[in-house]
Amino acid sequence: MKMMDIGEVAERTGVPPSTLRYYEEIGLIRSFGRHGLRRQFEPDVLLRLSLIALGKTAGFSLVEIAAMFRRDGQLDLPRAELHAKADELQRQMVDLRVLRDALRHVADCPAPSHLECPSFRKLMKAASRTRSPRKLPAKART
Structure with a gap:
């Protein structure tokens, strides 16, 4: 599984690195270590970021979106x-x-x-x- 650094995730999704760091801070996404000073993410973060963007577009708050993700990463849709x-x-x-x-x-x-x-x-x-x-x-x- 190829890891992506924060720059690549930002480039592929259009989500700024500062937003990615914030999403990680509040538990919406998580990195799996660092390569130098750059956070590393698994490819499934792209799908998760798409779901977050969809939820935001639909008018859900980040807190509401976070509640839709279980600790194991699966969705628990209300x-x-x-x-x-x-x-x-x-x-x-x-x-x-x-x-x-x-x-x-x-x-x-x-x-x-x-x-x-x-x-x-x-x-x-x-x-x-x-x-x-x-x-x-x-x-x-x-």
């Missing part, structure tokens, strides 16, 4: 949390589609006033329905 995250992403996609359509309409609408345009008003109504109301902290409500 399926209910994954379903909840997928549902959240689906809601965001709907919101983004409405926003995209509104922006395109505003850019292309020939109406002299957008506020008088029935299509624009319909898009604004849809946009206000898709946004979930945000709860104010108790201090702000008083």
